[in-house]
Amino acid sequence: GVENGAVYSPTTEAAPGTGRGARSGLAAYFVLGRLPWHRRILKGLQLLLSLLAFICEEVVSECGLCGGLYFFEFVSCSAFLLSLLLLIVYCTPVHDRVDTGKVKSSDFYITLGTGCVFLLASIIFVSTHSGTSAEIAAIVFGFLASSMFLLDFVVMLCEKLRESPLRKPENNAKVEALTEPLNA
Numbered sequence: 001g002v003e004n005g006a007v008y009s010p011t012t013e014a015a016p017g018t019g020r021g022a023r024s025g026l027a028a029y030f031v032l033g034r035l036p037w038h039r040r041i042l043k044g045l046q047l048l049l050s051l052l053a054f055i056c057e058e059v060v061s062e063c064g065l066c067g068g069l070y071f072f073e074f075v076s077c078s079a080f081l082l083s084l085l086l087l088i089v090y091c092t093p094v095h096d097r098v099d100t101g102k103v104k105s106s107d108f109y110i111t112l113g114t115g116c117v118f119l120l121a122s123i124i125f126v127s128t129h130s131g132t133s134a135e136i137a138a139i140v141f142g143f144l145a146s147s148m149f150l151l152d153f154v155v156m157l158c159e160k161l162r163e164s165p166l167r168k169p170e171n172n173a174k175v176e177a178l179t180e181p182l183n184a
Helices: 002-012 025-029 037-059 066-091 100-128 133-167 169-183
Strands: none
Touching: 037 066, 037 100, 037 133, 066 100, 066 133, 100 133
16 A cells, blocks of 8 residues: 555656656747658758848848849748748647648648749849849849748658558559469
């Protein structure tokens, strides 16, 4: 009775005041393991490069053909906010409250759409810029950011294609039926 309670008590009860162990405060809410390391790097680069493109574009004080600049401004800001939103969903408890399939599907299409529109905005900005160093920096960051979005999309597409045969058990059963007599 009493001696068993003394043995098990330290292992089954949380020590008072320890919170969540080694991880406490805000760090306890962030989980990086939901994305493989290469996708985390791509998502981080998308966030950073779209922010840098937006900041460089904001530094531009005057423009000749402003339509390209304004479109680039809208797209770079939107790309930053969308990549931030996706990272928040993947790395916080929000992920546990939403359907994982919908998160993956949304990520897939948002990343493709953002990459294509960012590439288009960068091309338009190239054809309308005035040649200032801030504009050129914004354009470089824009092309780099759009390439990170598109590369991330290609990575997700490859993962989808790799997973798709595994989701169809009837195909695996047919393959096993065909190979079984050969192995016997």
